[in-house]
Amino acid sequence: MRLKDVAKVVKSKNAGPFEITLDIILPDAQAFDLVEASGVFDSALFARLYGFDESEILFSAYRPALAFKATIPRRIASGDIGDTDVYGAQQHAPLLDVEIPWSGSKT
Template sequence: MAEIGQIARKVRSKNAGPFWLTIDIFCGDRAAYDRIRLGLATEAVARAFHMPHDMIKRFEIADLNVVKFSLPRPSVQGTRADRDMHGAAWAVLVEEMDIP
């Protein structure tokens, strides 16, 4: 088992508008891409964010060795309940996930 952050070159999260977040996993090479693509289930990401897995969109971009997830923000950007205005802190939840 290894953390995604130890395998990937970079894990980044950001806003995808005021209602969505995007988490990008830049794998660096094909071996890391395949390991993360096959080892990281969308359901595991859903559990980490406490939401139904059908709310998460998954994109696998083989030409760039990137796995990407888009999901609804827990609160609208900029509202009083928003704890991360830019959406940058969410990447850590994925970065620390273990995969085989």
């Protein structure tokens, strides 16, 4: 199953002018536990999807919010010449098709 088929929210936003935060929020504890147990989401995945070194990625799972969060550097500062997404709001797209091994019922 792809992330876009199971996640409640997948979004990105500025975390200041030099970083972008990517948020994945699952609909319930069962979905969160299945995704977390799959091991799919970690700093290596975000590094690979966004073309950074793994050491540049800040990643965390936060069960109380049923969420995964990663912060990545921006290649161009927000609003600088050449920036095509001043709010960082369109950077989550590569996550949508990430495959999740799924053994639960579709939520």
